[in-house]
Amino acid sequence: MSKLAGLAAALAMSLVAAPALAQTKLPNPVDAKFAAADVDKSGHIDGKELESFKVQMAKIDTDKDGKISRQELDVAVMTGLLK
């Protein structure tokens, strides 16, 4: 019983800690870039929002789902792909 409780507590802590850790690693300039590009605030850069990204789209959309996620933009900005 105590083992299970400990495991549950550890899992809960990892779920809480992971997003916080990810956020501290993100460069702030990405927030502005993403917010500016995600005009309709859908959480994705898609549709007409992609017009300005079309040239770099193939490189930024690493999972090729036709959308640029926040994570994909993070990678693009951090690697210097998107300036």
Ligand SMILES: [Ca+2]
């Ligand atoms: Ca959008």
Ligand SMILES: [Ca+2]
């Ligand atoms: Ca994608």
